[in-house]
Amino acid sequence: MGTKSAFLYPGDFWLIQEPPPEVQAIPFANFFEETAAWTLGCGIHISVCQGNAVIFDFAGYPEALTQTTDGPNQFPKLIAATQSRVKVINAFSLCLHAARVELENFATDTFRLDHQDLFHLTGDDALSGMGGQGLRKLPTMTNGGYLRDYYKHGAVPKESIDLASSILDSIVSDGYEKSLDLTSLLNDSVTSFINHEFSSSLITAWTLCETVLQHHWLIYMTSRDGTSLNSSRRQKLTGRDFTASVVSEVLELAGVIDAETLSALDKARKARNAWMHSIKSPNYEDARDAIDLASRMLSGVLGREIRVIPPLGASGL
Numbered sequence: 001m002g003t004k005s006a007f008l009y010p011g012d013f014w015l016i017q018e019p020p021p022e023v024q025a026i027p028f029a030n031f032f033e034e035t036a037a038w039t040l041g042c043g044i045h046i047s048v049c050q051g052n053a054v055i056f057d058f059a060g061y062p063e064a065l066t067q068t069t070d071g072p073n074q075f076p077k078l079i080a081a082t083q084s085r086v087k088v089i090n091a092f093s094l095c096l097h098a099a100r101v102e103l104e105n106f107a108t109d110t111f112r113l114d115h116q117d118l119f120h121l122t123g124d125d126a127l128s129g130m131g132g133q134g135l136r137k138l139p140t141m142t143n144g145g146y147l148r149d150y151y152k153h154g155a156v157p158k159e160s161i162d163l164a165s166s167i168l169d170s171i172v173s174d175g176y177e178k179s180l181d182l183t184s185l186l187n188d189s190v191t192s193f194i195n196h197e198f199s200s201s202l203i204t205a206w207t208l209c210e211t212v213l214q215h216h217w218l219i220y221m222t223s224r225d226g227t228s229l230n231s232s233r234r235q236k237l238t239g240r241d242f243t244a245s246v247v248s249e250v251l252e253l254a255g256v257i258d259a260e261t262l263s264a265l266d267k268a269r270k271a272r273n274a275w276m277h278s279i280k281s282p283n284y285e286d287a288r289d290a291i292d293l294a295s296r297m298l299s300g301v302l303g304r305e306i307r308v309i310p311p312l313g314a315s316g317l
Contacts, residue, residue, distance in 0.1 A: 003059040004121040005085045008137045009052045010111045014155040016048060019148060026051050027145040036158055040169035044088065048161065051139075051146055055121065056089060061172075064088065082115045087184045089113055092168050094187035098306045099163035100156070107309035108156075112191040167304070174302060176215070182208050182298055183306075189291055190310045198287040199275050205290035206272040209265060210244050212297040216256050217247045244269055264293040284312060 009015055016035050019026065031051035038046045043060025058064035064084040066077045093110045100106045119134035139146040171179050185208045192201035221237055236242075244265070252262040268290040274280040288310065295308040 002120055002122045003065065004055055004057045005089075005118045005132075006053050006055040006121060007089065007113055007117050007119070007134055008139075009054055010113075010117075010137075011109060011156070012152055013108070014152050015052055015054070015161065016155055016158045017050075018152070018155045019050075023148060025142050025145040025147050026139075028141075031146050036161065038162070038165040040165060040172070042169055042172040044169075044172070046092075046165055052149070052152070054089075056085065056092075058085060058088075061088075082118070085118065086113055086115060087180060088168070088172065089118075090187045091171060091180055091183040092164060094183050094190065094306070094308070095167040095171070096156070096161065096164040097187075097190065098308060099160045099167060101307045101309050102305075103160050103163060104157070107311045109194055109311060110187050110190045112188055167306070170304065171302065176301055178211060178215070179298075179302060182211060182301070186291070186294055186298055186306075186308065189287075189294060190308060193284070193287050193291060193310045194312065196284075196312075196314075198282050198284050201287040202268070202271055202275065202282045202290045205287070205294040206268050208294040209268060209290070209297050212301055213244055213247055213251070213265070214238070215301065216251055217242075220251060220254060220256055261293070261296070264289065268293055288312075 032049045032053060032055075034047045035050055036048050040046070043058075043062075045057035045059070047055045047057070049055065061084075064081050066074065066081045090112055093112070097108055097110045100108050116133040117137060119130050119132035119137075122129035122131065139149060141147075171183050174180075185204055189201045189204040189208070192198075192204060217238070221234075248257065248262050248265045251257045252259060257265075268286075271282045271286040271290070275282055291308060291310055295306050299306045
């Protein structure tokens with residue numbers, strides 16, 4: 001597997017620089033030529049190539065490495081390492097969206113990758129060894145190189161990728177252990193929304209909101225008098241009697257969350273319950289409001305605003 005996993009950027013833009021109009025195919029030797037790179041404090045190295053491939057080197061990020069090379073535990077460790085890589089890359093998608101909103105006031109699509117979208121580099125030179133199902137995503141080859149993708153127009157500025165990398169670094173390094181998971185979840189929710197999967201979008205956003213709500217609840221309980229809860233009391237206060245509805249009401253009364261957040265939580269919870277218990281499909285407004293709430297709650301945990309403006313379109317009218 002090695003330490004490097006790559007993917008072809010699926011957005012409608014080139015990264016950093018669009019090839020000149022006369023370029024119809026990108027030569028094999030130039031396709032993986034690095035145009036910019038970032039080394040994050042968390043141990044991850046990101047590089048962007050001329051052919052719009054993005055390479056993540058996880059050599060300094062143990063969670064995405066298999067550690068062993070053989071034995072009965074190799075396969076589950078390989079699965080876990082791959083999942084870790086996918087999670088980081090999908091979080092990067094959300095970070096890039098937020099960065100473009102912040103710097104360019106431009107709401108670009110997010111993307112959601114899985115292990116089948118990745119290809120892996122086994123040598124220092126990208127051309128010396130590649131493998132993985134993601135190779136199927138590469139453009140068609142000609143005698144001169146890889147055909148240019150004419151559906152891409154314009155370029156994502158380097159400054160936006162700079163900021164996205166910085167946001168990702170802060171999230172991966174954040175003291176709250178679930179920050180990366182929640183960022184990846186928010187990316188899933190936004191991507192589902194863009195794809196008109198409003199039920200999935202709503203449920204995923206609600207999962208994020210409920211997780212953050214429980215995080216605030218635990219902090220509130222343990223900070224009341226400076227003493228830790230014993231296991232039986234902790235189990236009671238996090239059991240079925242203390243639902244998200246009850247917890248949010250108490251936290252609002254205690255000033256941990258504001259009235260606007262409480263109202264938004266009630267609305268999202270009711271829409272989620274209507275789907276889960278009565279299969280009443282949410283509309284795009286329900287999903288959009290849940291995403292807005294999730295992004296605000298995630299921002300509060302991270303101590304940094306993560307602005308999300310999910311674009312939505314339709315054709316055939």
